[in-house]
Amino acid sequence: MKKILFSAVIASAIISCQKEQKVDYTLIQGKIDNATAKEVVIKGNDFSKAIALKEDGTFADTLRVNSGYYSLAEGRESTTIYLEPGYNINVTLDTKEFDETITYTGNGAENSNFLASKFLIEEKEAIAPQELYKLEEEAFKAKIQEDKDKIAKSLGEAQNLDEDFVALETKNINYDYLSKLATYTNAHRYLTKNNDFVPSEGFEAELAELDFNNEADYNNFAGYQNLVKSHYNEKIATLDSTTTIADVLTSIEAKSIKNDLAQMLSYRISPSNENSEELYLAIMDASSNEEFKQKLEKKYTTIQKLAKGNPSPSFDGYENYKGGTTSLEDLKGKYVYVDVWATWCGPCKREIPFLKEVEKEYHGKDIEFVSISVDKAADKEKWKQMVADKELKGVQLFADKDWSSDFVKNYAITGIPRFILIDPDGNIISADAPRPSNPKLKETLNTLL
Template sequence: MKRLLIICIAVTMYTCKEEPKIDYALFSGKVENPADKVITVYDGREKVKEMALRKDGTFADTLTIESGYYRLSHDKESSSIYLSPGDNINVTLNFEEFDESLTYSGNGAGNSNYLARKYLVEEKANFDVAKIFALEENEFISKLDERKASKMKLLKEAKDVTKDFRALEEKNIEYDYLSNLQNYQSYHSYFSKKEDFMPSDNFMNLIETVDYNNEEDYDKLNSYKRLTQSYYSNKISNSDNPSEIFRTLNTKAFPDLKKDLANSLIYNISPNNMYNEAYYNGLMNMSSDEKYKEKLKAKYDKVMKLAKGMLSPKFVKYENHKGGTTSLEDLRGKYVYIDVWATWCGPCIREIPSLKEVEILFHDKNIAFVSTSIDKAEKHKEWVEMVEEKELGGIQLIADKDWNSQFVQDYAIEGIPRFILIDPDGNIVDADAPRPSDPKLIEMFKELKI
C-alpha cells in the first residue's frame, strides 16, 4: 500500500510538470522574382531576423517573438504582419506585384491576411489629405465618421482573425480617427489658408478626453504611440509656459513615453524657439541617459550661439559652380541669404521658383543670394547638371563635406531646406529665416531696408 502511494505521487508529479513555454513562430514562404537575396522581419526599426532565400526563392526559419505587429521587408518593399508564439505561417509573394500578391496560409495566417487586404483597400480609397482637411468642421467630422465606419465594416467581415487581434484593430481604428481629429487645427489652417484658425470647444474636447497614459496600448500599438507623442508635442509647442507641461510629464508619464519624447523634442531646440531654455531644462530632467544629455547640451550650447546679432559661423573656400571657390568673408559688406539644399531634396526643389522670383525682385539691392548644396561627393555631377538644367541664379556653391561640413554643423542644420540671413558685418540676422515662398521673407527684407 505504501509503495503504491509513492508510485501515485511520482506519477502525479510527472503529469503536472509545466509544459515548456513556446516563444517562437515558424515562418516560411516563397518569393517570386526576388530583388534581393534575403527577406527580413522587423519589430519597428529593430531587425528580428534576416532570412536567406534559396535558389528557388523559398525560405524557412523560426522567429523568437512576442505577440504583436511586425514588418515583413524585401528590398524596398514592406508590409505589416501580425505574429504570435505558436504560429506556423507560410507566405507567398511576387516582388513585381508585392502588395497585390501577398498571401498567408497556416496557423495564425488570418491576422496577416487581413492586414494585407486592409492596406489595399485603404490605398484604393485614396484619402485626399488636402481636400479632406480643407473641409469645414462638421463636414470634416462627417467624412472621418464615414471612413471609420468603412474600416470597422472591413474588420467585421474579416475571416480567421483572432479575438485578441480583432480587439487591437478596433483600437487602431479609433486611434487613427483621433489622430486625424488631433491634426485638424494645423492641417486645416494650412490647406484653407487660415493662419489663426481654431476649432470649436466641442471639437477640442474630443481630443482632451482621451487617456494619454495607457502604457499597455503604447507598447502594443503604433497608432496610439503616434497619437500620444503628437498630443504632448503639440501641448508643449502651443503653450506659453512649456516648463509647466514638462513638469507634468516628468511627474506622470511612464518611462518609454518620456524616452521617446526626449528623443523627438530635442529637434525643437532651434534658433527661432523662444523657449529653448524651457525645452533644455525639461528634457534634461526627462532623460536619465548620460549620452543623450551630452548630445542635448552640445546642441543647446550651439543654438545659443546662433541668436540674432551673434557673429555668424563661416564657410571657407566652397567650390563655386562658375569656377574657383567662395568664402563667406568674400561677401562682407552685403546681406547674405543662404539656401542650404541638395539635389535629392523635394521640398528644396519646390522652393526654386520662389527663390528665383525673390532674386529678381532684389537683384540690384545690397544682398547676395547663395545656394549651398550639401550633396555627397559622388553626387557632384548631379549637382553640376541640376544647376545648369534649372538655370539656377545667385551664387551656387557645394559644401566640402556634405552634412559634416563645419558650417552645417555650426548652424545645427538637421533638415533641409534651411535658410539663413547674415548682415553686411557678418552677424546673424536670422539663423532659420523664412523660406522664399513665405511672404514674411519679403517683409523682413523691407524692414531691413535692403
C-alpha cells in the first residue's frame, strides 16, 4: 500500500511539473529560393533578430517573442507574420515572386497564411493613393467600405485561426479603414488643389469616439499608429494661447505614444525655431527613452552654437567639381549661401531651377553660391554626371564623409535640402536659411547686397 501511495505522489509531482513547464519561445525555420541577401530579419516591437541563411537558402532559429505581429524581411522585400510562444512555423518562398509564393506550415501557420492571402487581396483591390483620395467623398467612402468588407469576409471564412488572432485582425481591419477615413480631408485638399474643401457633416463620425491613448493597440496596429500621430499632430498644429506642447505631452498616458510623439517633435528643434528651448525642455521631460534623450541633448547643444553672429562651422579641402579642393576659409570676404543636397534627394532637385534663378539675379554681387553634395563616395560619378547634365552653376563641392562630415554634423543637419547663409567674416547669418523657392530668400539678400 505504501508503495502504491508513494508511486501516486511521484506521478502527481511529475504531472504538476509538466503543467508548469510552459513554452516561452517560438521556433521558426524555412527555405528561401533565389535569395538576394545573406539573412532574414524578424522585427517587432522592441524585438529584432537577423537569422543567417545557409548556402541552400535554409534557416532556423529560436525566438523569444510576445504574441503579435512581426515583419519577416529578406533583402528589400518583407511580409507580415503572426507569432506566439509555442508556435513552430516553417516558411518557404521564392524571391522572384515573393508575395505570391510565401507559404507557412506547422503549428500556428494558419494565422500567417491568412495575412499572406490578405495582402494579395488588398493588392488586387487597391487603387493608387493619389487616385483614391481624389475621389469625391461618397465614392471614396464606398470604396474603403467595400475593401474593408472583403477582408472581413475573408477573415470570417478562414479556417483554424486562433481566437486571439481573429480578435486582433478584426481590430486591425477596422483601424486600417479609419486611418484612410482620417487621411481623406487633407489628402483630398492637396490632390485636388482645393484648400477650401470641407467634408459633409457626419463624414468622420466614426472617429469621434476613438481612444487615442491605447498602449496595446498602438504597439499592435500600424493603422492605429497613423490615427494617433495624425490626431496629436493636428492637436499641436491648432494649439491656442492657453495650451502648450508640454501640456499635450503630459496628457498622454501611454508610454509608447508619448515617446514616439516626443521623438517626432524633436525634428522641430532647429536653429530657425525660436521656440526650440521650450520644445527641448518639454520633450526631455516627457520622454523616457534615455538613448534618444542623450542624442537630443547633443543635438540641442550643437544648435545653441548656431545662433546668428557665431562663427560658422567650417569645411576644409572639399573636392571641387572644377578641379582641386575648396575650403570655407577660401570664400571669406564674400557672403556665402550654402546648399546641402544629394543626387537622390527629390526635394533638393526641385529647388535647382529656383537656385539657378537666384544665382543669375545676383551674379557679380558680393556673394558665392556653394552646393555641397552629401552623396556617398561610391556615388561620386553620379554627382559629377548630374552637375554636368543639369548645368549646375556656382561652386560645386563633394563632402568628405557624406552625412558623417564634420560640417554636416556641426550644423546638426538631419534632413536635406538645407540652406545656410554666412557673412563675409565667416559668421552665421542663418543656420537654416530660406530655400531658393521661398521669396524670403531674395528679401534677405536684398538687405545684405
